[in-house]
Amino acid sequence: MSRVGTVVDLFCGAGGLSEGFRQAGFEVLAGSDFDDIAGRTFAATHPEATFIGGRIQDLSVQRLLNVTGLAPGELDVLVGGPPCQGYSVYNHNRGVDDPRAGLFREYLRIVEGLRPKWLVMENVSGLTSIANGGIIREIQDGMNALGYEVEFKILKAEDFGVPQERRRIFFIANRVGAPIRFPSPTHGENLKPLVTIWDAISDLPPVENGASEEGQRYRTAPTHPFQAELRSNRKTVSNHSAPKLSAVNMERMKHIPSGGSWRDIPFELLPEGMKKAKRSDHTKRYGRPRKSDLACTILTKCDVHWGAYIHPEQNRALTVREAARLQSFPDSFVFYGSKTEQYVQVGNAVPPLLGRAVANALISCDESLSQEKAVA
Template identity: 85%
Template sequence: MRRMGTVIDLFCGAGGLSEGFRQAGFEVLAGSDFDDTAGKTFAATHPEATFLGGRIQDLTVSRLLEVTGLKSGQLDVLVGGPPCQGYSVYNHNRGVDDPRAGLFREYLRIVEGLRPKWLVMENVSGLTSIADGGIIREIQTGMKELGYEVDFKILKAEEYGVPQERRRIFFIANRIGAPIRFPEPTHGKDLKPFVTIWDAISDLPAVENGKGGELEKYASAPSNSYQAELRGNRKQVANHAAPKLSSTNMERMKHIPAGGSWRDIPFDLLPEGMKKAKRSDHTKRYGRPRKSDLACTILTKCDVHWGAYIHPEQDRAITVREAARLQSFPDGFVFHGSRTEQYIQVGNAVPPLLGRAVADALISCDYSLSREKAVA
């Protein structure tokens, strides 16, 4: 007996969004992505699902139906996040002319053939400012023309227990006449306290710049429920090696206290391009967050030159595992590929806890899903 509804994840990457739905009780049947290395991570962490590699343009509805054993109209939820680099506020050349900016139309093509009951599409919040909201309107129109009622909202990951300031836009739609609700925040003022950086990573072993292994013993027992949940029954942690920084960067970090940034680096040690910067510029660069802070947005490259990615105590950049913890990935997620590829997989992902909150919101709207959960 299946536990709950069924899910297919387009543009799945390593599988952060589908992991959130799985945690909420859904059965993930398949994932599709162009990145075969991310696909190896997805396949290893979603053994119950089929990974389909290759371009989304070449993915057919008949293939999806074949590998899942479904018929058109039977899928409960189609989730996915079309590659967002064309929209991101970190891409200063963003716009509708970026070829990646039209991949949501491929999502809609699959919707037309699969006819899932629910749709969940996510992207970066910068989508709202492209072409005066033109892409937002096109997505809404496309879903409505296929018979779906749709709404969207920008969600803040930290309000759902993710120890990171991250804004994502979510489109939720259905064709079954159910109400559309977005998850209510669980963390923040008058709610549970935010999960901090130190809440997330304090049990991970210390590693030196350029050192660490693929398997390390934990430094301590879990000190809070967040660590306990993400660790599960694991005795060792993977993907916990620090990238090797240059001697110049190591010297710079010696001058940066917790809560500090590039402004604390002596002028003669600053990168040439930053010597002309105003004090108000580059607010996160060479940042060393306080233990009590939320992490800044985890990007695909946790480079200390571009953000607050210095460890709160140690003179080094955060590891892949620390980035994954700040994204709320369980430690059982072992990321495949080179270290660069691992950072990309983590940074591109939807935080699983945010995905789980969205999944729970769907359950609250759809009696058929909640009934299946009760039976399970």
């Protein structure tokens, strides 16, 4: 595949967004993140790129230019997702006072010095409700002031073949006068069928609660094109171990059928705090999704107490590898660190298939980028 352009990934984490761009034919030159453990994963899975650790506030434009060998104005795309916990709909104290809520200004500082042709910034959809849209306007105004035309849109990951309900806001901008278009859905009504949980994970070997299946062979040959693509030519499975749940949680799961939740657990087995809950509340907690469902949003821990993270067949929580599949990470991604750190890397990432769709949309807009695209 010919290179279609160059990419630098700020707040790269494990590298989900840059992986999507790489699949579309871009060359990833560098990634930067404060999380050194995620950086180990990024470095191992992006051997062509340089990982730069440390705070974004301490990252100079000159260092990025030195690492990439580029001059200002030569980079094709700067991508990044400033840490979003301050904005997340799951953070009930979210707002502009959260210290993480201003990190997009560091992204803009790097933009001013690098002068890339294109910008892609992503974040949680809850960004739209902060300060009556004030953060959105500040991002737009900041990009406009640097000479970029910018548009934003909330994209649904499942529309692009990701087996998960996930909403992300994307800002796409350029200074080259090219039109800005967002990717058109490829999956859904009158399109390709949505990819379900079972389409994504049914070929992975069974795992007992608290046990590891590192290095085990797949349970079956690929039964769905999604599995075949993510497996590629791998023969064994990594990061496939289940968290060890308590005896009471194991007992609770025995009562939860396919499509069920905490409401199927006998009252005396419920956590004390949930004994007072209305049956209309917390619909995802202790959820066991149907095989035909989309996964709920993969967060930074697949805690059965907080979401529908029980395996469709087995009495256990989802493994890191299953969460990574539901995020559309290739099986070649080996996540480093403790199991807790691995879940964080997976949950914080942009699904690579969603990133690839955005990357291909940029290629379709800009004649200066090669017309050779990755096969979707």
